[in-house]
Amino acid sequence: MPKRVLRGYRLKTPITEPDRNARPAPRVEIRFACPKRHEFTVPFATNAKVPAVWVCRQHGVEHCPRIDDPSDWQAPKGKPPRTHYVMLLERRSLADLEDLVDQALAGIRQQRRTPYGRVTIGDRTYGFRFES
Numbered sequence: 001m002p003k004r005v006l007r008g009y010r011l012k013t014p015i016t017e018p019d020r021n022a023r024p025a026p027r028v029e030i031r032f033a034c035p036k037r038h039e040f041t042v043p044f045a046t047n048a049k050v051p052a053v054w055v056c057r058q059h060g061v062e063h064c065p066r067i068d069d070p071s072d073w074q075a076p077k078g079k080p081p082r083t084h085y086v087m088l089l090e091r092r093s094l095a096d097l098e099d100l101v102d103q104a105l106a107g108i109r110q111q112r113r114t115p116y117g118r119v120t121i122g123d124r125t126y127g128f129r130f131e132s
Contacts, residue, residue, distance in 0.1 A: 031067040034059060037081070039067065 029041040034056040044050050053063045088097070100121055107119030108128070118127050 032056070032064045033067050034061055034064045036061060040064075 025045045025047075027043045028046050029043050030050050031039055031041050032054045033039050036056070036059050038058070040056065040058070042054055050066065052066050054066070055062050056064050092100075104119055104121045107121075108117065117129075118125055120126075
């Protein structure tokens with residue numbers, strides 16, 4: 001090749017011009033059910049062969065079945081998941097929790113004059129700092 005043909009070119013460089021008329025392939029979202037009580041979707045091209053099972057990205061669980069119809073899948077029966085609030089209500093009553101919040105707010109209001117403070121809630125002492 002003559003040198004004038006290669007002028008302005010580097011070998012193995014990608015083409016920087018975007019495809020002007022290129023459109024992404026049409027897609028369809030397929031739903032899968034994780035055994036850990038949640039659903040997730042995976043996009044597939046409309047002409048792709050969709051598998052019957054998939055791997056859950058959140059939990060790493062293999063063999064999550066495909067949900068063809070929303071009425072096909074039901075959540076596994078068992079105990080519902082325990083949230084932080086439910087566990088808190090197991091240890092204390094709602095009236096006790098309201099008293100603790102009132103104590104904390106009273107302590108914070110007392111020490112509002114300085115940017116640093118300490119407040120006692122129940123049997124523990126917490127430090128804090130105000131930012132304006």
